[in-house]
Amino acid sequence: MSKEALERVQKHLRSSNNNWPRDHFMMSEKVATWLEHRLARVVGDSEVQFLSSTVEDGRGGGRARYSATILTDELVIHGEIQAPEDSGRAPYPHQGDVTVVHRSKIQSLTLHHVEPADDEGTPDYVSFTAAFDGMPPMVVGMPRYSSQMDGSTSNAFDSLMRDLGRTSR
DSSP states (O other): OOHHHHHHHHHHHHHHOTTSOSSOOSHHHHHHHHHHHHHHHHHTTSOOOEEEEEEEOOGGGOOOEEEEEEEOSSEEEEEEEEOOSSSSOOOSSOOOOEEEEEGGGEEEEEEEEEEOOSSTTSOOEEEEEEEETTSOOEEEOOOOSGGGTTSHHHHHHHHHHHHHHHHTO
16 A cells, blocks of 8 residues: 555545544544555555545543445445544554455436536535445435535446446346
8 A cells, every 4th residue: 555545545535524534643543544445455556536434532431433435437436434432542453444346337327316516517415325345335415515516426426327227238
């Protein structure tokens, strides 16, 4: 895994979710780096077409949890990791799997919402869920951050629609 691949994945993770850890000061944030490295190892030199990530911060007695789903030209990559239960030392290597399937494994695509873009040249904003054989569903909400207001959710949906059309033949 190259340092460039790691930095590219980290940039996409932070752009997709403003809550993605940047400092890794606390142990619950440090586990996110292990997921970043695992994702970067799988992505390698492939171009990231779309990335969706979630952060559950563990407030209110829960455990911090980080997950991400990445689309490349050929693959769907999903990884998740959970922080240790207490503030003690996390076991090494920390458990957290990254699952990889080919995009042809798409089973269904559910469109939840469409919001027309203000700019005529920008694709609509969409919310959807994509189900793949062998991994958890990819749930993509409406764009919340300025970096997502580029039509990437619409482009990802359209790309997955094409995949679904090819697999149903």
